[in-house]
Amino acid sequence: MRATVMYAAGDVRVEEVPDPVLTAPTDAVIRVTHACVCGSDLHPYHDLPDTPGGRRMGHEAIGVVEEVGSAVTTLSVGDTVIVPFAWSDGTCAFCRDGITTSCVHGGFFDGAPSATQAEKLLVPQADGTAVVVPAGTDEALMPSLLTLSDVYLTGHHAAHQGGVGPGKTVTVIGDGAVGLSAVLASAQLGAETIILMGRHTDRTDLGREFGATHVVAARGEEGIAEVLEITGGEGSHVVLEAVGHLPAYEQAYGVVRPGGTISRVGVPQYEDAPVGFASLFGKNATLTGGPATVRAYLEAVLPQVLDGTIDPGRVFDRELPLADIAEGYRLMDQRQALKVLIRP
Amino acid sequence: MRATVMYAAGDVRVEEVPDPVLTAPTDAVIRVTHACVCGSDLHPYHDLPDTPGGRRMGHEAIGVVEEVGSAVTTLSVGDTVIVPFAWSDGTCAFCRDGITTSCVHGGFFDGAPSATQAEKLLVPQADGTAVVVPAGTDEALMPSLLTLSDVYLTGHHAAHQGGVGPGKTVTVIGDGAVGLSAVLASAQLGAETIILMGRHTDRTDLGREFGATHVVAARGEEGIAEVLEITGGEGSHVVLEAVGHLPAYEQAYGVVRPGGTISRVGVPQYEDAPVGFASLFGKNATLTGGPATVRAYLEAVLPQVLDGTIDPGRVFDRELPLADIAEGYRLMDQRQALKVLIRP
Known part of the structure; x- marks a missing residue:
């Protein structure tokens, strides 16, 4: 064969x-x-x-x-x-x-x-x-x-592990097929606000059709600031990280709300990452996810x-x-x- | 004054x-x-x-x-x-x-x-x-x-955030006052098995009175092996990390069961730590906790x-x-x- x-x-x-x-x-x-x-x-x-x-x-x-x-x-x-x-x-x-x-x-x-x-x-x-x-x-x-x-159930896993549900604000990092699937799954699970972080318009357009209520094209500090503004300065209850590179993870802890959850399904291309007082611990953020x-x-x-x-x-x-x-x-x-x- | x-x-x-x-x-x-x-x-x-x-x-x-x-x-x-x-x-x-x-x-x-x-x-x-x-x-x-x-409510926070409850196996890392409080809180929340990792007998004795069912004095790879043996090779549903130093965190991901949760309340004396495929991600482990x-x-x-x-x-x-x-x-x-x- x-x-x-x-x-x-x-x-x-x-x-x-x-x-x-x-x-x-x-x-x-x-x-x-x-x-x-x-x-x-x-x-x-x-x-x-x-x-x-x-x-x-x-x-x-x-x-x-x-x-x-x-x-x-x-x-x-x-x-x-x-x-x-x-x-x-x-x-x-x-x-x-x-x-x-x-x-x-x-x-x-x-x-x-x-x-x-x-x-x-x-x-x-x-x-x-x-x-x-x-x-x-x-x-x-x-x-x-x-x-x-x-791919779809990987997006679903991210949302499920992250505790997406009615009334929740969700930020999805990554406009690849997994990120778009995470948008669709979040909408299915009843998320109230779905912010898609991605810079490829043809992809984020499909993300909007899948249920994204906002699209943020900026990355890094600028992207974090935009998400915080959309969420009234409070941050996102759930962040679905569908990329796997360290800058995406850094964006994730930048936008997560105190007491919120980062759910990763992008296979991490790093082993060590910030998890101390300044990133996760100080705001009681939860990190979850893994192979779907x-x-x-x-x-x-x-x-x-x-x-x-x-x-x-x-x-x-x-x-x-x-x-x-x-x-x-x-x-x-x-x-x-x-x-x-x-x-x- | x-x-x-x-x-x-x-x-x-x-x-x-x-x-x-x-x-x-x-x-x-x-x-x-x-x-x-x-x-x-x-x-x-x-x-x-x-x-x-x-x-x-x-x-x-x-x-x-x-x-x-x-x-x-x-x-x-x-x-x-x-x-x-x-x-x-x-x-x-x-x-x-x-x-x-x-x-x-x-x-x-x-x-x-x-x-x-x-x-x-x-x-x-x-x-x-x-x-x-x-x-x-x-x-x-x-x-x-x-x-x-x-101190007690910090132990309680660890257990609560970690999802301790009936039927759960809990490993508490650290026999200081927070670790012992985490044992007591886990017992209150109905944990079935409570493994206390600590090497000071006077403290672990109080831990047993608070509800620890097992005490593991060994640390590192040896300590991890003992916890895995106690749990039939499966690992601990919940790990409460009450120390704050990196070796305690490394022990935590060594003993956590696939799909399990590490809850930290020891203030991390580190910022970066392993969170990739080999530590947390591969086994869908969740990391939670923070200031109580x-x-x-x-x-x-x-x-x-x-x-x-x-x-x-x-x-x-x-x-x-x-x-x-x-x-x-x-x-x-x-x-x-x-x-x-x-x-x-």
Whole structure:
């Protein structure tokens, strides 16, 4: 089969690789029908060291089940399934807590031997991981359903962990697909005011359609001052940080209200950051977030997509065949595309 | 009157200073009957640079109202009152949220012109700040009531912000008076397992009486391993960090369970710390806490002391007159006393 392999920063190739095979009775193999490129794929696209063996890419997928291991009971050959970016058994102590990304038998497709920007995918812990899409679902819904493998539910995770709800003022930092998803999720959760910090008008326009009540293009101290002004000098109850770079985090503690919450879902490209009296502690700010526990939300949000309540697939503004995926990376890196759908 | 003044690390003096006078109609002046030395007073005791003008010390007090400004309505001359370590108006947006330490008219007695280790104290925003102790309250309850100005309610804040409740496993880092208070508060809030990390047997013995189910004397990697073993390898739902130094924070993220919460009340003696994928983010851990919003809890917890449900004053193991307060600092610094009560 063909799969996407990255060999170094900027070096993305589609190559022939062996088909995945079942290795455990809990595995399934799917034929990938929809995949995509994630903002987080751009991190290795910028800084992956030379990797002679290559790194398989992609962690978002919808596909059709081709084969299941002997222990798999909830999936049948021919089912269309959504596969979250992390696999999980659904039964361990952490899965029962809803922290499926910390499953004791779990893992991330990113960097795994089988990843999703490919014609086929090996799904470990298939019963716990994959969620079946009802037979006969309209093909037009597939882009929105694909966002339930990562991007929309990552925005939802940010909002959920941050305690977004009615009456709350929410600031979303970042106008990428995750930030826009966080806007949409915040609106769904009833936020009263949603301030989107971003500087790309085509993106912030979609953010307004998703529910943003204000857009702040300025960054740094100037951006912080604008958010404080919008909030009557009080700051934002909840800040959703959907970038992952330190300046975004610094903006977050600059705009958070005393007693408020910063919820991060942009994978931090730093380890150390300010958390002392001058940043978080002094104003009793809470820092939360992490890899989205997509699987824990998926079944509850699926009906909202199926019945048209939300249309998170609008974040896809380009579609390419697998053969052209390197162009998809380039378009997203150059900000000529917001998010690229791939059809293997 | 006499007041405690620190001029440099280790240089604590009791000196004659002018009596405080009302400066605003919302002020009150109290005669301090009970004060104490706080673990956080030891930070300047270790590192205060030479300060020719001196720094007034103390932020915990019970006293008798001597004089009130014309706008004060809830206090009368002769009332015995508890004064939290921060003053607050009780009416601003942040006070209404319960974040009284961020009051827009608030401040901290620490380093203020009038502080509590003195014969008299100027209390700004007296109506919002001071809480009246019912007339006729037994003198024997005063030490426990004094802990409601800071130490017990700081432990309570840690536990409350951390989400301690029935069924939860809680690890308390630090066997100082705040850590022991956090143990007692966690027991009150119904924690199932309370692991106290501390190495001073006399203190951890009191911790067991306050409700600790386990004591771990080891620190660092060894201490983390012991806590993980006690929790069946899963980690602690809540970690209460009552020290303020970076190694305690590192222990905290080492023992927190995926999806769990670290609640800090030890004033951080650092600004930057690990918060990335390897520490907090990867396991969806939440970091919360800050200066205790003592005033927001005081009225709810007061009856528990008055009716004998809790006896947090047991953290006081020495009592000294104001004249000997320098000895009180020395005893606490040398760990010969847990917490020293001062009678001006």
